[in-house]
Amino acid sequence: MRTLITWCALALAAVVSAAPAKECAHKVKESIPPPRLWVKERPAPKDLTIELRIALPQPNFFELERHLYEVSDPFHERYGQHLSKEEVEALVTPHPESIHSVNEWLASHGLTESALTRSPANDWVRVKVPISLAEKMLDTEYHVWRHTKDDNYIVRTTSYSLPENLHEHIDLVQPTTLFSTLRGMDTTFRFSQDTPAPLSADAPPINIPSASGGKVDASCNTTITISCIQQLYNAVGFKPSGKNGNQIGITGYLEQFANIADLQSFYADQRPDALNSSFKFISVKGGLNNQSIEEAGAEANLDVQFAFGLTHPIPGTFYSTAGRPPFKPDVLTPTNTNEPYTDWLDFVLSHPNPPQSISTSYADDEQTVPESFAKRACNGFAQLGARGVSLMFSSGDGGVGDGDSDPATQQCFTNDGRNKTQFVPLFPPACPFVTSVGGTVHVPETAVFFSGGGFSNLVGVYILSFVSQFLNKLPKGTYAGLFNPKGRAIPDVAAQADFFRIFLSGRIISIGGTSAASPTFAGIVALLNDARLSKKLPSLGFLNPLLYAIGANFPKGFNDITIGNNPGCGTPGFNATKGWDPVTGLGTPNFGVLKDIVTGPLARF
Structure with missing residues (x-):
């Protein structure tokens, strides 16, 4: 040079x-x-x-981080005392x-x-x-x-x-x-244009003790609807206020447009009481709102239909952020920097009242993200958490190998010039200040095979007890050198991630991916926030300290998933086990139990 x-x-x-x-x-x-x-x-x-x-x-980020953990720790005297926009900005100036x-x-x-x-x-x-x-x-x-x-x-x-x-x-x-080339987390190899065949109407329900009424419709074993989520996660009968200041948000990228006509068809099919309601659209850096039925996005429709369908009448916001990577050499697009999620982060940090629960179904290989950039992006997510915002990210759809694998051997290699064989986690799900959501399938639930999970190579451990318990159960030498046992472990939690029934371009289709799990879990969080706000309690904010405290002290708050694994990189991946695991995290939510916890013993203020 x-x-x-x-x-x-x-x-x-x-x-x-x-x-x-x-x-x-x-x-x-x-x-x-x-x-x-x-x-x-x-x-x-x-x-x-x-x-x-x-x-x-x-220079004062360490002080912001201290505030973040204090206001997010349910056993700390400051729990729930979120910082204002101005207070956060003063700490990062x-x-x-x-x-x-x-x-x-x-x-x-x-x-x-x-x-x-x-x-x-x-x-x-x-x-x-x-x-x-x-x-x-x-x-x-x-x-x-x-x-x-x-x-x-x-x-x-x-x-x-x-x-x-x-x-x-x-x-x-x-x-x-x-x-990095940001991509959506929908598993297109599971995508089907065919309407799922329903089970016989007289098929007996499935006994699930943790579910609402202890039973789940048999059809939920092959087709996931709003009703299935409500039954399976013990949320039947809860009616959110919709008028207590609670909000839920979905981020959209890569010219993925959430189609309102499809949303109305979805509501007619699964949530008739929500008919004629819609969402607030916010354009970020020129993001479009193309409502042509042919331009409806599978990712955007999936996220919006289930997040907003699950939480109606809580006001919903869909952010459309401009910038469709990658650069095309024959079109000199001046605004294409290939960092749209940080454009969204800049935008939402500048606004005084963002939604309290936000889901993102986009990420990329952690190894394509320089450590300096990952740190600054994480710092931005921490700022939102300190302000009382819960951020959910899909954990990925490639098991332990979400990175570029060799087509012949399916092995994954490092991106640092060494071409070392190594598992590849995703970013931003590996950021410590967001909640990473893995996937399950069927009823009773098992880990879905594509659920992204593993250990960060950039970020260190911060939930030591759960990670160490899992690692101590691993046979000695398992995957030695393929993962970083001292890295931030993902996912944190899980939710259903396959056979979701949505509308796309006027047709019913079945779709899956952890991009289904993240908005689903975000919807549960929005319902929990609604229960808290209706009791004049603050929003949950940065979730992870609370989630792991519940896992340790109130285990019935999660449905532990102990069957399944997440193959990738030419290996079977990790196994779902009792307790936390790098396939389904702490497990899937039991809303009824969680609601009683966050409005009762862990309510505070």
């Missing part, structure tokens, strides 16, 4: 005294090996516009010196305040620049890269530099080394 000399700012005191600037050499900020399965095609077009996202350090130094650097490249977009806490700065200027600023060269497996294209670099004195004032700049 060439050595570039540029103007860089002096320390703040010197700048204030109007001392002259001095030259400062660039130093590599981040560098990665050429990513596996991506090949460099050609130099990126110099006039292509990209939006650089510059992260300034959050960079030092003035960092803001000033970055401003000086940007100004030296002709980028003045009018060209910049800042987050409310000033911890992110965004600016649109041509590739030619980005290369000069970052002392790098961008190229068009092609993915050899799916023929997708992306514009990235494998290394970038910053003036040496800016390293302490900038955590990261993207898009640079982030080769």
Whole structure:
């Protein structure tokens, strides 16, 4: 890489005294090996516009994290005392010196305040620049890269530099080394255009002691409806208020549109009391709301129909975030940075009253996400948790091998140049500040074979007792070297994940995936929030400390799943076992028991 000399700012005191600037050499900020399965095609077009996202350090984040765990721990005296938007922003605001130094650097490249977009806490700065200027600023060269497996294209670099004195004032700049290509978690190999064949009407119900009335309709063994979820998870008869300030949200990406006509057909089929109701649509960075019946999205329809059908009349919001990765070399799309979920995160953090329960059914291989970027994205999720928002993410649909596996051997390899065989977890589900939702199937429930699960290679353990109990039961040497036993373990919980009956483009179809499990669990959380808010209690917020406290002290709050496994990477994967496991987490929810717990012994305030 060439050595570039540029103007860089002096320390703040010197700048204030109007001392002259001095030259400062660039130093590599981040560098990665050429990513596996991506090949460099050609130099990126110099006039292509990209939006650089510059992260300034959050020197007091450790204090925010302390607040987060205190207000989320049901045994702490501060439980439920969530922070305000302003209080959170004050805890992530960079030092003035960092803001000033970055401003000086940007100004030296002709980028003045009018060209910049800042987050409310000033911890992110965004600016649109041509590739030619980005290369000069970052002392790098961008190229068009092609993915050899799916023929997708992306514009990235494998290394970038910053003036040496800016390293302490900038955590990261993207898009640079982030080769993630966000994807939906619907299991398209389970997708069927055919209407599921119902069981005979006189088939006897299935005895499930934890279910509402102790029984579940036999048809739920092959076709999942709203009624099945209510029966199976002991929620029959609960009627949410819909007027106590409670909300539920669904995120949409990749031009997945939630079709209102299909929603009405779904309501007529499964939730007739919700007919003629709809959801609030919010566009993020130009996200569209295409209501053409031909453009209805399977992912979006699945998420919206079950999340909002389960929780009616709780107000629902569907966020449509623009940006459909990957970059197409023949269409120079200036806003395509391939980081749409962080665009959504920026947006929702800027709003004072986001929904208290939000589900996302999109993720990507953790190993395609630089550690610096993963940390900052997680920090954003933590900010929402501290404000009382529960975030659910699908754990993945590839078992222990959600990454790129070799088609011949089905083995999974690291993306760090070593091509080491290793299980591949997903991000953001592996972030410690979100709740990862795995999948089950059938009645009685067993783990569905595609349920994503395992251990993060970026984030450490924070639920030690449950993880250690599982690891202690593993035969010594099992999958040695294939996973990180000290990593953040996923999933946290599970829910039904296959044979969901939805409407798509006017037709009934059957669909599955942990993208069905996440909105389902988010719906249960929204019902729990409704019970709390109706008693003047705060929302649940960041769930994981509460979930594991319930698992340890009130085990009947979850239906423990002990049958099944999640194969991947040429292995059988992990087994579902008694207690927590990296297939179904703590298990599936028993709403009736959980409601009594969160409004009773663990209510607080």
